[in-house]
Amino acid sequence: MSRFFKGMKLRILVVLFLCSWSMANCSTPDDGSIPDEVKTTFQNPLWDGADPWLVKQGDEYIYCYSANNGIVLSRSKFMTKQGELKQIWRAPETGWNKACIWAPEIHFIDGHWYVYYAAGQSGPPFIHQRTGVLRSKSDDVFSEYEDMGILNTGDVSDDLSKNIWAIDMTVFQHNNKLYAVWSGWLEQKDTDASAQHLFIQEMENPYTLKGNRVLLSSPEENWETGGPLNLNEGPEVLQNGDHVFIVYSCRESWLKEYRQGMLQLNSPDADPLNPDNWTKKGPVFEGNSTVYGVGHCSFVKSPDNTEDWIIYHSKKTTEPGWDRNVRMQPFEWNPDGSPDFGQAIPAGKVINRPSGEVEIEENQTTQ
Template identity: 35%
Template sequence: MNKKTFNNPLIEQRADPWIYRHTDGFYYFTASVPEYDRIELRRASSLEGLAEAEPAIVWRKYETGPLSANIWAPEIHFNAGKWYIYFAAARTTETNDGLFDHRMFALENASENPLEGEWTEKGQVKSAWESFCLDATTFEHKGKLYYVWAQKDPEIEGNSNLYISEMSNPWTLTGKQTMISQPEYDWEIIGFRVNEGPAVLKRNGRIFISFSASATDFNYCLGLLWADENADLLEASSWTKLPEPVFRTNEAHSQYGPGHNSFTVDEDGSDVLVYHARSYKEITGDPLYDPNRHTRVKIFGWTEDGLPEFGEPQPDTESGR
């Protein structure tokens, strides 16, 4: 395995990190900000350069309505020749009963550099139910664009399951919407029954989907699904879930609640796991409002069986930012 290490945290107080390396050679970064009130983008020619890159604010929440609270987990994708940001947003009400009533939304930008030009709202990405949903991601496979997200099915106990659908365009779902995972193991149901934050990785003849499970404190961890690349991805039976988490708290390294990851590659082409974690266990108040989920990055390798091997979250480096 590549022994290269990074200074961690890479970027402080940025949760749900998403890093995408485009064909232009630049890395693009976005994440949840502690205020949950805006979407930022950074751009750099190297992974570590993102730490010092100047953030551009590309969108701000509204004062009222369905896009006015808890702007969560933006991701930037390049689909059908344009840039898209997918994110979840809730609504502010007089009684605050809508603060966790999230829906999924899309922004579009036709500029070559997404930190420039205009981001236009494409509206809500609607699924089969009008219920709590978040953490959308997209990927292309065999000429089709797929959407994977987390949502509450009103008929199923728990907080969120994972679903997949094809898209007719980068902001519209089409055809069947299939549940591919729901919380079932002990490590998926601590505090909350949660599967969320899917991220897609295509390697070794398979399509892998990592996801996060349980409450967002030290119990937060990563699980893994996979399907054969030639399988029908819209059939639930095509997906296998590993029975144990693949990345979790390491108290010896003072790394707590690693999760909500994305994947990229470094400048040498090595696979990189991007994730957030805290450096302490005890949290005062609601973990969602503790700002110190920092973005971290880590080289990972592969097992002889062709599965990703994430190892353990590494301790913060003395020279880390």
């Protein structure tokens, strides 16, 4: 045998030995410790995006967002990692909702998933935005969805021709009633440089509003005004036992001053449709010297249900614009039952993964 083939044989044996050693040492340790590849921490930001909506159903996390003029869902066992993806809906080629798909969020109500989203005929200017609803055909979040139509967010309940601009709708149940909350205009305008307010209305069912809309909040406090356009938008409901809060975004979404205010229902028995029954506080969460323009959040429990987390977006730079990414961090509760969101955590700072998440990944790795 030539020196060349002897050398080749030796090199092959060395490679095989190293591969065997590597595989043996990458297997699960006998002492039950976490394998090296399962990280116990993460850092913000998590991924690019805006208006993050994350909801927990059973032991799964459903992430909902708009992409390619449609709506996409992710289903995952983890808060910090997106999982299986599916586009559940794409805007039609014609009609009121053919463009400008904004800020969808998904809710599980009475055995079906409902997606609330804003859309319009065209833009900019974004003067056509209205709110639509999709409904799943089964309790499977990845089932087919049917278009339940447009919601009448105007003041004339039986006349859609008088419908009024509306975005960022969310829904919540309280005292056996279903309510919708959204950001809208007082009247229809021909410019999108218009002040935005928060409205609330009872729902007859998850795709039909009942009665009349009620003006709940306007940008009036010094911490929610002062820029070129005063906004109240992105309302999200946070419930803690009998306590009900609406955390919303204010100031300008394209500026670093974008921040979070809060409405608190004064008592569990108070009528949510009476604006006098809500107390405004703020800002309850805002940016700092390293985190810019925090806004449009959602709230979920950790996998083991022992922690509360806020998921939000922030601007990538201090320059005006909508280039944003998604972050999350845990928060606590004050003695009076109100949330304490703390300070926005800078990018790159190590954060422990949500409680129970490491164990889930460890079990997947060892199976």
